Amino acid sequence: MKRNNSHRLVSWIGGNDLKASSSDNEDMIEFGPIVSTLQNRNFDHLELLYNYPSKLVEPYLKWLEKHVNIPVTAHYIELSSPVNFGEIYVSANEILSEISKQCSRLSILLSPGTPAMQAVWILLGKTRYKCTFLQSSIEQGVQEVTIPFELSAEYVPAAKSIDSEQLKQLSQSTAPVDAAFDNIVTRSPRMLALKAQAQILAEREVPVLITGETGTGKELFARAIHNASARKEKPFVPVNCGAIPHELVDSVLFGHKKGAFTGATSDKPGVFEQANGGTLFLDEFGELEPSVQVRLLRVLQEGTFVPVGGTSEHRVDVRIITATHRNLMELVANGGFREDLFYRIAVGVLHLPPLREREGDLSLLIDSLLDAMRKNDPQLEHKNISPNAKNLMFQHPWRGNIRELQSTLLRSALWCQGNIINADDIRQSLFSVPAKKNDILKKDVSQGIDINEIIGDFVGEYICEALALTGQNKTRAAQLLGLKNYQTLNNWMEKYGIS
């Protein structure tokens, strides 16, 4: 790519920018940091990075066209969390490396984005790329930022003192893993890296958020983190937030006093009190209603709460690990989850990949789950699996992930007559999704059909399935569907009216 004389501005799209574009009243408009900067300085090209869902960003980009008169390129950056330093670093570095080849001057707008995004800008802009930094606020306007220290000069010597073994471990994530993580069976490089990260988190007292589809091992990781932490002798209390009846949430979380409501015949401690000194694992955290989120935020900030029907404050020392199969960032963007609570719980973030993305794990897991079954149940002691049965298992999509794998193996071991589980035993134990009732190829054309509608139904069915399988991740759904990228998926969704 030929470098030209242009001056480019690079920025993440932030919440205040999106808010500005959604304001109804044009007179009262706050333009947000990006447009304010463009109105204040001259640039030839604007390069935007964003992690918000496209449905929020596309209207913003349309609005932007009305307010700026230079070319705009927007890059969607897939992040498991907007505070994941590693992923932000890799993607920001890639983009800056490309852009810096194409322009002679580069400016980075620091204001939009999370603190992690800002930190990575400073790191890259002070070491690898020659650039100027800008910031924009309502109070101070647009300013050039001077960062009066040199990272390379002042900090590289310190980094050099890390010995080569430590460096090797850091770069390859091969730090010895605590025995608490032994029952997480994997040989996938992604999962091995996650185990190493989880161990680092175990040693620190930071809140951890674990995301991933159902049955990917979120609770297993949470328990391992607890067991590898200084709190391991204290309780680990798991709570499924999605399963607590609405009217009992406060009582389950914070406990109640005798007589607080009908049926409260004695004082009862809540899960915060039960986990005192240890770890509270709040599973399906994304299901909590906004009113409960406010009360939880207070407990997390102050460490105190008042039981239902009580008058005095209780203080607890609890480490929180949360988990969800939902995309919390998208919930935050849609107003379904409090942003302040999100940043409080999402300090250490682990995104567990589904089984289908763990190279080499299926065979390993089949062997290890069978082994555990043989040890747990003397009647299954001699059960083994035939190669054909294993082959059949390799072809199954395992939507329920490891939990489905585990129960299928157990069912087939219980039902199989001899000691060898064969392909038929597996076939009988698999739950297959019922075939669609109105067979798409059996329509009566002589009665007239609407071919577009049929194609739409067909496309919609598969797109929804791929989105459900990937927890609404469009990039991964596009891969499953054999589409080029998430934009192509968006085009299909638009064409066939799938929301």
Ligand SMILES: Nc1ncnc2c1ncn2[C@@H]1O[C@H](COP(=O)(O)OP(=O)(O)OP(=O)(O)O)[C@@H](O)[C@H]1O
């Ligand atoms: N890597 C693994 N190695 C061995 N067993 C695993 C692994 N991952 C998950 N399992 C087993 O699979 C089952 C489901 O795991 P777990 O309950 O931790 O999943 P989850 O993501 O918390 O599920 P949910 O979202 O439904 O709460 C458990 O019995 C767990 O022990």
